[in-house]
Amino acid sequence: MSYYRLLLVATALALVACQPKGASTAAAPAAADKSPEVASVNGTVITRNFYDEYIKAVTGKSSGDLTPEQRNDALDRLIRMELVSQQAVKDGVDRTPDTAAMLELTRLNVLQQAVSEQYLKDRKPTEQELRAEYETQLAGLSKQEYHAKHILVATEPFAQKVVQQLEKGAKFEDVAKRESMDASKDNGGDLGWFTPDRMVKPFADAVVALKPGEYTHTPVHTDYGWHVIELVEVRDLQPPAFDNVRQRLEQVVQAKKLKAYTDELLKGAKVDKQLDQKKSS
Numbered sequence: 001m002s003y004y005r006l007l008l009v010a011t012a013l014a015l016v017a018c019q020p021k022g023a024s025t026a027a028a029p030a031a032a033d034k035s036p037e038v039a040s041v042n043g044t045v046i047t048r049n050f051y052d053e054y055i056k057a058v059t060g061k062s063s064g065d066l067t068p069e070q071r072n073d074a075l076d077r078l079i080r081m082e083l084v085s086q087q088a089v090k091d092g093v094d095r096t097p098d099t100a101a102m103l104e105l106t107r108l109n110v111l112q113q114a115v116s117e118q119y120l121k122d123r124k125p126t127e128q129e130l131r132a133e134y135e136t137q138l139a140g141l142s143k144q145e146y147h148a149k150h151i152l153v154a155t156e157p158f159a160q161k162v163v164q165q166l167e168k169g170a171k172f173e174d175v176a177k178r179e180s181m182d183a184s185k186d187n188g189g190d191l192g193w194f195t196p197d198r199m200v201k202p203f204a205d206a207v208v209a210l211k212p213g214e215y216t217h218t219p220v221h222t223d224y225g226w227h228v229i230e231l232v233e234v235r236d237l238q239p240p241a242f243d244n245v246r247q248r249l250e251q252v253v254q255a256k257k258l259k260a261y262t263d264e265l266l267k268g269a270k271v272d273k274q275l276d277q278k279k280s281s
Contacts, residue, residue: 033047033049033050035047035048035049035050036048038051038075039051039075039078039079041079041082041083041086042083042086044082044086046075046078046079046082051063051074051075051078054074054078055071055074058074059074116258119257119258119261120254120257120258123254123257125249125250125253125254129253130242130246130249130250130253131242133249133252133253133256134242134245134249137245137249137252138239141195141237141239142195142196142197142237143236143237144195144234144235144236144237145193145194145195145234145235145237146193146194146195146196146207146208146231146233146234147191147192147193147194147231147232147233147234147235148191148194148207148210148229148230148231148232149172149173149176149184149188149189149190149191149229149230149232150176150180150182150184150189150191150203150227150228150229150230151172151175151176151179151180151182151185151189151227151228152180152181152182152224152225152226152227153179153180153181153225153226153228154181154225154226155225155226156219156221156226158179158226159219159226159227159228160219162175162179162219162228163215163216163217163218163219163228166215166228167217172188172189172215172230173188173189173190174188176188176189177189181225182224189230190232193235195237196208200222200223200224202220202221202222203220203222203227203229206220206227206229207229207231210229210230210231211231212231212232212233212234213230213231213232214230214231215228215229215230215231216228216229216230
């Protein structure tokens with residue numbers, strides 16, 4: 001909620017800054033806000049509700065939880081923000097492409113967050129939904145985790161030479177410390193325990209294909225370079241308990257509900273995408 005409130009304040013002030021010259025000086029949030037006035041800046045009203053939202057955004061508290069001095073300091077800061085915003089309009093800063101884009105992105109963020117909260121308010125994940133998502137997540141998890149080492153070099157010929165050293169009896173750790181360009185070289189190339197999904201696919205596939213004690217005689221290529229990989233050991237992975245991941249499951253279920261909602265909006269919308277389309281001569 002603090003992120004939403006910060007965006008709300010930013011957008012409210014941005015709307016003030018976006019007023020065309022000669023427009024009414026009443027702040028945009030005040031148009032539908034009938035709460036008492038707490039200050040005005042060159043005729044632009046700062047309402048009590050707007051001030052209270054600003055307090056919540058920057059402190060996470062209500063104005064009543066602050067001391068009189070803190071409340072006055074907050075109002076002074078808000079007045080300065082409004083004053084700078086007005087100056088931005090006078091200087092035309094609000095009409096520069098970068099600033100105008102940021103103001104519009106802020107507006108979109110606020111509205112998206114507000115609609116999301118409103119839509120999800122009465123759609124809290126049920127226990128059945130959470131359990132179902134838990135089973136779905138478990139099905140996609142690796143049943144094992146792997147302990148491996150690797151030697152990373154820049155070229156395939158160099159990687160082949162590394163393999164030749166190992167085939168002649170050199171210790172993997174010694175070669176890693178001497179030849180690898182990865183930070184793990186200080187630990188003899190040891191990567192510790194990991195699940196395949198944490199590694200890029202060519203690397204993960206190579207690890208899974210090995211047996212403990214084996215290394216790749218054919219170097220493995222990834223975007224990072226060329227790897228020679230040794231599998232140390234494999235162990236069964238204990239899945240996390242439901243209660244330990246409940247909060248994460250709630251987030252996933254809510255995200256899926258929101259995506260389904262926006263998918264429906266897209267179905268009923270007329271969208272014309274022109275990105276990267278070549279103009280006809």
